[in-house]
Amino acid sequence: MRISELARAGGVSVATAKFYLREGLLPPGELTAANQAAYGPEHVHRLRLIRVMLEVGRMPLSSVREVLVALDDPALPMHDLLAVAHRNLALPRIGEGPADPAAVAEVDAVLERLGWRVADDSPARRDLAGSVAALHRLGWSVDSDVLEPYARAADSIAEREVEYVGEAPSRAESVERLVVGTVVFEAVLAALRRLAEERHSYRRLADRPEW
Amino acid sequence: MRISELARAGGVSVATAKFYLREGLLPPGELTAANQAAYGPEHVHRLRLIRVMLEVGRMPLSSVREVLVALDDPALPMHDLLAVAHRNLALPRIGEGPADPAAVAEVDAVLERLGWRVADDSPARRDLAGSVAALHRLGWSVDSDVLEPYARAADSIAEREVEYVGEAPSRAESVERLVVGTVVFEAVLAALRRLAEERHSYRRLADRPEW
DNA sequence: TCCATACGGGTAGTAGCACTATCCACTACA
DNA sequence: TGTAGTGGATAGTGCTACTACCCGTATGGA
Numbered sequence: 001m002r003i004s005e006l007a008r009a010g011g012v013s014v015a016t017a018k019f020y021l022r023e024g025l026l027p028p029g030e031l032t033a034a035n036q037a038a039y040g041p042e043h044v045h046r047l048r049l050i051r052v053m054l055e056v057g058r059m060p061l062s063s064v065r066e067v068l069v070a071l072d073d074p075a076l077p078m079h080d081l082l083a084v085a086h087r088n089l090a091l092p093r094i095g096e097g098p099a100d101p102a103a104v105a106e107v108d109a110v111l112e113r114l115g116w117r118v119a120d121d122s123p124a125r126r127d128l129a130g131s132v133a134a135l136h137r138l139g140w141s142v143d144s145d146v147l148e149p150y151a152r153a154a155d156s157i158a159e160r161e162v163e164y165v166g167e168a169p170s171r172a173e174s175v176e177r178l179v180v181g182t183v184v185f186e187a188v189l190a191a192l193r194r195l196a197e198e199r200h201s202y203r204r205l206a207d208r209p210e211w
Numbered sequence: 212m213r214i215s216e217l218a219r220a221g222g223v224s225v226a227t228a229k230f231y232l233r234e235g236l237l238p239p240g241e242l243t244a245a246n247q248a249a250y251g252p253e254h255v256h257r258l259r260l261i262r263v264m265l266e267v268g269r270m271p272l273s274s275v276r277e278v279l280v281a282l283d284d285p286a287l288p289m290h291d292l293l294a295v296a297h298r299n300l301a302l303p304r305i306g307e308g309p310a311d312p313a314a315v316a317e318v319d320a321v322l323e324r325l326g327w328r329v330a331d332d333s334p335a336r337r338d339l340a341g342s343v344a345a346l347h348r349l350g351w352s353v354d355s356d357v358l359e360p361y362a363r364a365a366d367s368i369a370e371r372e373v374e375y376v377g378e379a380p381s382r383a384e385s386v387e388r389l390v391v392g393t394v395v396f397e398a399v400l401a402a403l404r405r406l407a408e409e410r411h412s413y414r415r416l417a418d419r420p421e422w
Numbered sequence: 423t424c425c426a427t428a429c430g431g432g433t434a435g436t437a438g439c440a441c442t443a444t445c446c447a448c449t450a451c452a
Numbered sequence: 453t454g455t456a457g458t459g460g461a462t463a464g465t466g467c468t469a470c471t472a473c474c475c476g477t478a479t480g481g482a
Contacts, residue, residue: 003458015442018459028459035448035459045349052345054440058269058302061440079416090405091269091398116410124405131398134263138256138391149371150396151403153364158407160360166415180349182408185361186401187302187342192362193397194301194335196369199327204377205290213429226471229430246430246477265469272469429478435471442465449458 003029006039010047017047023061025050025068049176057183063088071175078171085175089182090123099126100133107132110147114155161185212250214240221258228258234272236261236279260387268394274299282386289382296386300393301334310337311344318343321358325366372396 001009006029007017020026026046029037046068053064070076070084107129111118118125135142161181168174212220217240218228231237237257240248257279264275281287281295318340322329329336346353372392379385 013442014457016440019441022460031459033449033458036450036457037459048345048348052349056342056345082412086405086409091401111406116406117413118406118409122406122409124402124409128399128402128406131267131395131402134259134267134395135391137259138263138387140391147399147403149368150400151407153368154400154403155407155410157360157364158404159411162408162411162415176349180346180351182405184342184345186404188339188358189361189365189400189404190302190397191335191339191342192358192365193369193400194297194393195322195327195329195333195339196362196366197373197393198297198329198333198335199366200370200373201293202328204373215428224471225429227469229432230470233431240430242430244429244478247428247479248430424482426481427479430476432474434473437468437470439467440465442463444463445461447459450456452453452455 001039001043002036003039006043006047009044010051012047012051020047020050023065025061025065027072049179052180053183056187057089058091059089059183067175067179071172078174081171081175082165082178085178086182087123089179091127099129100136103129103133103136106142110144110151113144114148114151116151157185157189212254213248214250217250217254217258220255221262223258223262231258231261234276236272236276238283260390263391264394267398268300269302270300270394278386278390282383289385292382292386293376293389296389297393298334300390302338310340311347314340314344314347317353321355321362324355325359325362327362368396368400 003017004014007014010017012020017026021028026043029039029043031037050064050068053059053067054061066088067085070081073081076084107125111125132142165174165177165181168177214228215225218225221228223231228237232239237254240250240254242248261275261279264270264278265272277299278296281292284292287295318336322336343353376385376388376392379388
């Protein structure tokens with residue numbers, strides 16, 4: 001397979017495939033002549049993985065790179081690798097103001113009440129506090145009663161997912177399951193939530209046509 | 212309140228506040244002199260709303276503008292307004308390839324099985340099909356059994372949310388509840404899901420230390 | 423009254439990101 | 453034998469969300 005076929009299979013232009021090769025996101029093909037290289041199915045898969053992280057996950061290229069570099073480093077212990085992956089999958093925060101202590105305390109309280117053990121410096125914890133802080137600034141009160149339904153929904157999903165990652169037969173497959181699972185099922189969940197909102201809006205409209 | 216105070220309250224630079232004024236995202240303040248204007252608490256609230264859509268929701272400025280323009284148009288019927296809001300809150304898709312018919316059929320089947328009535332051209336539906344298509348390309352099989360737990364979780368959350376939006380006392384408040392609810396609780400849910408993944412990873416690690 | 427600072431309004435410039443275009447000598451294939 | 457495609461390199465592009473600077477004017481403390 002040459003570069004044009006690789007590009008077509010991955011849904012990108014040849015120029016873009018070259019760009020990824022240059023950046024080291026795609027490993028070089030096997031040279032068959034001074035200016036001819038052969039690419040295999042593993043290149044196609046890698047390319048699609050990159051596109052999923054970029055398009056579905058909306059991850060910056062720099063995060064994609066970090067995940068792939070960790071994945072390609074055979075010396076990295078499994079659990080460090082998963083940590084790198086999970087950290088880079090976090091939404092890149094834009095505004096990094098000083099944390100709102102009330103929001104942080106609120107999040108701590110909820111996690112305490114749920115009995116969830118998570119690291120103090122987890123990016124997701126910071127993100128959650130950031131969202132709660134934004135709600136506070138808009139005058140919304142957010143307490144455990146509001147957050148718990150979300151937490152319960154998230155928990156039932158996450159349990160299934162961690163199970164699935166844990167069952168992977170190989171290191172590479174574990175990481176892929178983690179990355180793909182986190183990134184695309186986040187998008188899946190978001191889309192389903194919007195569809196569900198739409199459906200309940202219709203139901204409501206049917207009940208109260210004047211609204 | 213003058214512009215520097217407004218900017219501080221909204222967590223942006225004076226230059227940025229001016230930029231939003233120029234763009235019409237913030238209504239002009241009341242002129243008290245040729246080059247002096249007064250801003251009120253409603254300006255602060257509007258500014259924070261803009262920042263939430265941009266930072267938490269990662270919406271493009273153009274979508275933020277569309278939502279705010281619709282909100283400011285008193286002639287727009289309520290349910291059109293909500294439609295504008297919901298449409299613009301959808302994640303802007305990057306790669307817009309030709310839809311994968313198998314993925315579309317899969318999504319149709321799941322929605323059918325769930326009995327959800329949603330518009331055929333709903334952006335969320337398209338997004339979901341796009342995610343499923345990406346999974347297919349990576350060799351993942353996605354069927355109803357996989358999607359249903361996510362759908363169930365999404366449904367229980369959405370019901371609550373639609374109820375809350377419907378109870379809003381005013382038009383402006385309805386839209387704000389919809390926008391903020393959709394945008395920031397999406398982030399909340401994503402963060403909680405990641406925290407839950409972390410917690411279940413820990414639990415698993417405790418059970419199987421060799422992993 | 424003086425004057426540093428801030429103001430509003432406008433135009434022009436910038437940083438970062440993810441590509442994209444063009445060039446080159448060379449190769450594969452019809 | 454010609455024409456389209458190839459690997460490799462360098463330079464440029466388009467977009468977004470700001471940011472910098474300038475101007476003439478107003479404010480508020482010494």
